[in-house]
Amino acid sequence: MTTVLIVDDEPQILRALQINLHAHGYTVVPAHNGTTALQAAQTQPVDVVVLDLGLPDMDGLEVIAGLRGWTEVPIIVLSARHGSHDKVEALDAGADDYVTKPFGLDELLARLRAATRRSGVQVAEPLVTTAEFTVDLANKQVTRNDAAVRMTPTEWSVLELLVRNPGRLVSQQQILTEVWGPAYAKETHYLRVYMAQLRRKLERDPASPVHLLTEAGMGYRFQP
16 A cells, blocks of 8 residues: 655644545555654655645745655645745755645545656665764764764765765766766865765774775765
């Protein structure tokens, strides 16, 4: 059965969707706010997320960002915000589809079927643990020896890209393009500086790293 995480702070809508989706063969995981939604997505397998943007504890865009930190699960926004700007923001943040309230059940079911058909992506683990440090992709945090490691936004972006590709060679050009932009694709000295900083913060022996590895002339590899 397809498992749907529904995130909405309106009890009537949450209950109605639970009943109707269950009747159509879906397993439903309800969440009434963003914090509960992110916790639920980390603790159980979810095939698709139906998300309201107007939540009591955080904006729905923050929930999308949290999910996209570690998973490519399809996200369908279900919102009373009708403006094109809101739709563009949600899609740019990582949503796959946008349905405005009020909506018809048949339309939502069709969107769910389309989202699950398109989805063949394996969900990554939100927590990646090595012998030296742990990376929480959902909450964008790194800990070492049970203490938080302070990361600059650029350090985090480089580390996240490597950690999301465990064991794979990530080319210098790919990292530079995704983190700094296409104009910096040849600025390899940027990478040397930031990789050195990451190793000082995370490796037991930065001069002989075992997790953040260099492939000379090609790129870098994260070894869990």
